[in-house]
Amino acid sequence: METRSGYVHIVAETNVVSGAFLHYVLDDIERAGIRPQGQYLKLILEVVAPEIAVSPMQALDVFRRAVKLGLRGAQVAYVISGRPWSITAALIEKIARQQGLHLRFFVHRDSALSWLNAADEAGRIA
Numbered sequence: 001m002e003t004r005s006g007y008v009h010i011v012a013e014t015n016v017v018s019g020a021f022l023h024y025v026l027d028d029i030e031r032a033g034i035r036p037q038g039q040y041l042k043l044i045l046e047v048v049a050p051e052i053a054v055s056p057m058q059a060l061d062v063f064r065r066a067v068k069l070g071l072r073g074a075q076v077a078y079v080i081s082g083r084p085w086s087i088t089a090a091l092i093e094k095i096a097r098q099q100g101l102h103l104r105f106f107v108h109r110d111s112a113l114s115w116l117n118a119a120d121e122a123g124r125i126a
Contacts, residue, residue: 001032007042007116008034016051019058026062030069041074042116046109048082059092063099072100077112080105 001010010028014021025045034041054062066074076096080089089105096103106112 001028001034003034007044007113009044009046011046011048013048015049016053017047017049018053019055019062021049022054022058022062023065026065026069029071041071042077043074044077044079044109044112044116046079046081050082052083052086052088054088054092056088056091056095059095060099063096063101066101067099073102075102075116076104077116078103078105079109079112080107 001008003009010025012021012025034043066072080086085105085107093103093105104112104115106115
């Protein structure tokens, strides 16, 4: 995890993206204290994993915890690497929006960074 100009960059590798893995990522975010309450966060999360095993209920649980950690309103670009696009991505994006997180999936880092840089706190929730 590193803070760059305007955003936080996290790169992780796992065999399977699961609810437990996503909670592990939240543990790292919590320990690092990367978002003091009330500040807008732009985050790029690059995950290299050949498989995904996250149910909608597990995703909801992760997003609820993220909100409790103060990430409500954060803009998260999730770069998928090491596997094909999953149709689950659109559902997970919708669940994230319902919880107040602005999450989008990408297959290329450049597209993710363009999206992060184009937004000027447009999704901020005060």
